[in-house]
Amino acid sequence: MDQKIYGKGRALRGELTVPGDKSISHRALMLSALTEGETRIRGFLYGADCISTIRCLREMGVSIESREGESGPELLLRGVGLRGLRAPERILDCGNSGTTMRLLSGLLSAQRFDSVLSGDESIRRRPMGRVIRPLTEMGADIFSERGDGRAPLHIHGRALRGISYESPLASAQVKSAILLAGLYAEGESRVIEPGLSRDHSERMLRSLGVPIESRTLFDGRTEIRLRPVERLASFPNPLFIPGDISSAAYFLTAALIVPGSELLLRNVGTNPTRDGILEVYRSMGGDISSERNRIIAGEEVSDLRVRHSKLHGTTISGALIPRLIDELPVIAAAAAAAEGETLIKDAADLRQKESDRISAVAEGLRALGVSVEEREDGMRILGQGEKLSLREAEIDSRGDHRIAMSFAVLGLLEEPGSFLRIHGSDCIRISYPDFFSDFEKIC
Ligand code: S3P
Numbered sequence: 001m002d003q004k005i006y007g008k009g010r011a012l013r014g015e016l017t018v019p020g021d022k023s024i025s026h027r028a029l030m031l032s033a034l035t036e037g038e039t040r041i042r043g044f045l046y047g048a049d050c051i052s053t054i055r056c057l058r059e060m061g062v063s064i065e066s067r068e069g070e071s072g073p074e075l076l077l078r079g080v081g082l083r084g085l086r087a088p089e090r091i092l093d094c095g096n097s098g099t100t101m102r103l104l105s106g107l108l109s110a111q112r113f114d115s116v117l118s119g120d121e122s123i124r125r126r127p128m129g130r131v132i133r134p135l136t137e138m139g140a141d142i143f144s145e146r147g148d149g150r151a152p153l154h155i156h157g158r159a160l161r162g163i164s165y166e167s168p169l170a171s172a173q174v175k176s177a178i179l180l181a182g183l184y185a186e187g188e189s190r191v192i193e194p195g196l197s198r199d200h201s202e203r204m205l206r207s208l209g210v211p212i213e214s215r216t217l218f219d220g221r222t223e224i225r226l227r228p229v230e231r232l233a234s235f236p237n238p239l240f241i242p243g244d245i246s247s248a249a250y251f252l253t254a255a256l257i258v259p260g261s262e263l264l265l266r267n268v269g270t271n272p273t274r275d276g277i278l279e280v281y282r283s284m285g286g287d288i289s290s291e292r293n294r295i296i297a298g299e300e301v302s303d304l305r306v307r308h309s310k311l312h313g314t315t316i317s318g319a320l321i322p323r324l325i326d327e328l329p330v331i332a333a334a335a336a337a338a339e340g341e342t343l344i345k346d347a348a349d350l351r352q353k354e355s356d357r358i359s360a361v362a363e364g365l366r367a368l369g370v371s372v373e374e375r376e377d378g379m380r381i382l383g384q385g386e387k388l389s390l391r392e393a394e395i396d397s398r399g400d401h402r403i404a405m406s407f408a409v410l411g412l413l414e415e416p417g418s419f420l421r422i423h424g425s426d427c428i429r430i431s432y433p434d435f436f437s438d439f440e441k442i443c
Contacts, residue, residue, distance in 0.1 A: 002421055002423055002424075002425060003408065004419045005407075005414070005419060005420045005421075006411070006416075006419045007390070007414025007417070007419065007420075008416060009416035010258075010260070010443075011258060011260030011262075011308070012255050012263055012412075013263070014264075014442045015264040015266060016251055016263065016264075016265055016438055016441065017267050018248045018251070018268065018432075019045050019244060019247055019431075019434070020044050020241040021241055021242055021243065021244040021245070021246075021269050021299075022047060022099070022246065022431050023099065023198055023200050023244075024200050024241050024242070024299065025041075025045040025241055026049070026053050026099045027200050027201055027204050028239055028241060029041075029050065029054060029057055030053065030104070030107065031204050031232070031235070033057050033077060033079055033085070034080070034082050034183075035079035035081070035208065035232045035233070035234045036080075036081045036231065036232070037078075037079055037234045038076060038077065038237070039076075039234065039238075039239055040069060040074045040237050040239065041074060041075040041076075041238065041241065042074050042238045042241065043240050043241035043242065043243070044074070044075045044241055045241070045244065046433065047429065047430055047433060048095055048430045048433075049095065049096060049097035049099065049100065049430050050097075051095075052096070052097045052100045052119070053097065053099075055092075055093060055095075056093070056100060059088040060085040060086050060087070060092075061084070061085060061086035062077065062078070062080055062085070063077070065077075074238060079234075081231065082183065082229070082231055082232060085113075086113075087111075087113035087114065087115070088115050091116045091152070092104065092108075092115055092116065092117050092118070093119060094117055094119035096119065096122055096123055096354060096399075096430055097119065097123065098126055098173060098353075101117050101119060101123060101153070102128070102131045102173035102174065102177050103176050103180060104117060105117060105128070105142060105153055105155065105177055106177030106179070106180035108155045109135045109141075109142055109155055109160060109181050110140075110157060110185065112157055113157050114154070114156050115154075117151055117152065117155070118151050122354050122400075123151055124151045125150065126150065126352060127150065127352055128150055128151055129144075129149035130169060130173075130174050131173070131174055131177040134167070134178050135160075135177065137165065138160040138161055138163050138178070138181055138185055138189070139159065140155070140181065141155070141157075141158055142154070142155045142156075159186070160181055160184060160186070161187055162186060162188045162228070163185075163190070165178055165189075165192070167194070168194070169193075169194070169349060170193045170196065170197040170322040171197055171322075171349070172201065172322075174191075175191050175193060175197060176201040179201055179212070179224070179226050180201075183226070183229060186228070187227075187228075188225055188226065189225070190224070190225045190226075191223070191224045192217070192222065192223050193222045195318070195319040195321075195322055196222040196273055196319075196322065198273045198274055199214065199273045204235075207233075207235065207298050208232040208233050208234070209232065210229050211226065211229070213225050240296045240297045242267060242268065242296055242297075242299050243266070243267045243268045243301075244269065245269050245275060245277065246326045246327060246402075247431060248304065249277050249331075250330055250405045250435070250439075251438075252265065252277065252288065252304065252306050253331070254409045254412055254442075254443070255306040255307065256281060256287075256306060256308060257311070257334055257410075257412070258413070259308050260308055261307065262306070262308070263306050263442060264304070265306065266303045267301055267303065268301065268303070268304050269299050270300045270302045270304075271300050272323075273323055274323060274324075276320045276323030276324030276327070277324045277327040279320070280316055280320070280324065281311075281331075284309075284334070284338055285309050285310055285311050285312055287308075287309045288304055288305070288306045289304070290302040290303070290304060291303045291304070291305055310339065310385070311338035311383075311385075312339045313338050313339065313340035313342040313383050314338075314342055314343075315342070316328075316331065316342070316344050316345070317345035317346045317378075318345075321346050325349070328344060328361075329402050329403055329406040330402070332344065332361045332372075333361075333406045333409055333410040336365055336368070336370040336372075336381055337384075337385070337410075338385060339384075340383055341381070342380070342381045343379075343380050344378035345375075346377055346378065347378045350378075353400070353402075354399070354400040354401065354402070355403060357400065357403065358374060358375075360397075360398050360400060360403045362374040364393075364395045364396075364403070364407050365381065367391070368395075368410065368420070369389070369393075370382075370383075371384075388413060389415070390411075390413055392414065392418045392419060394420075395407045395420060396423050396424065398424070399424050401428050401429075401430040401432065402431075404424065405432065408420075408435070408436070
């Protein structure tokens with residue numbers, strides 16, 4: 001499917017509640033499946049990725065129903081307990097979802113049955129060695145069918161032992177795979193990350209009574225230690241999932257770059273391991289205020305008010321990268337509309353996402369006439385501020401939801417009457433099925 005975005009030349013106004021957080025939705029499913037009671041989940045993201053997790057858990061005997069709760073739609077999940085998952089009869093299809101595949105590989109390595117994880121063409125190209133290596137150290141029997149460190153993955157479940165793993169990457173998926181396996185392992189599991197990646201797993205495990213500690217080491221690295229448990233406590237009922245800052249990012253950016261705009265984005269998760277985009281936009285001169293700051297189900301939540309601002313270029317690197325990794329494509333779009341140079345460094349892992357996001361962003365920006373230099377670990381963008389004039393262009397989403405949505409935002413800066421065409425725009429269903437209708441509402 002293609003989508004045409006017209007440069008409308010008018011301001012964005014109004015309010016929006018973005019859909020639930022994708023990372024938290026996956027974890028809410030997997031972890032409540034391992035508890036012994038019922039969990040009602042509110043604010044769940046009905047995106048294709050989270051539906052992949054539902055499909056896999058159902059295949060292992062977990063009952064998950066969508067229903068109308070007293071105050072809106074909710075998911076009702078009946079936990080089977082830590083040792084209650086059933087051997088799947090079919091290949092577990094993770095679709096496009098890296099989080100499903102990597103987190104489940106940790107969980108499944110410790111079960112008393114065998115399983116196979118596979119998914120779509122994109123996920124079968126993505127590196128799984130990053131979870132295979134530490135899990136194998138824990139004693140897991142997990143191998144890549146084609147021997148290339150990619151899916152399909154065959155897992156022969158067995159008893160594991162805790163390890164101390166120094167991860168070369170600040171990756172929440174790797175960390176969470178080890179922590180999930182560690183729930184069943186003998187002894188303590190310890191993960192050291194070069195920087196702190198999103199910590200939703202740690203927060204949720206702690207709330208389920210798992211002994212887990214995190215601390216920053218003297219050299220800036222983060223250490224997480226977890227001890228196994230016999231059973232998990234339950235989540236608060238209902239379990240609320242905040243709005244996804246990675247989805248809010250498109251509207252934050254749109255309001256910042258389109259003159260005259262002002263938007264209120266309600267109920268956005270602002271966990272400090274995820275809010276790097278706010279820090280970067282504010283440092284670029286962006287007018288974003290956080291209102292009604294609160295904690296919901298152990299996660300920071302705010303309403304974000306954003307107004308059009310004159311942005312200037314910046315440098316984004318180091319420990320900031322894991323705090324905004326999924327927002328880098330849309331930040332690159334903002335950088336094209338900012339005055340001066342923006343440099344993105346230390347983000348080589350962007351090439352391993354649903355697409356090679358460094359190449360996809362650079363190719364799209366170039367097609368629009370933006371001056372961009374692609375680098376191995378990022379890019380350099382020469383923004384033109386208010387003088388920016390975009391060409392009409394065709395953008396290939398490469399089947400990557402974040403590429404499609406980032407360029408949709410930039411399309412708003414086409415001259416009135418001109419448009420940008422996004423090929424394969426239906427991939428937005430992965431994380432934000434209503435993106436284009438929400439976009440219409442406020443644009
Ligand atoms: C995620 C972690 C990040 C992120 C992905 C979701 C998660 O990946 O890019 O979209 O839910 O744990 P990495 O952990 O591989 O950096």
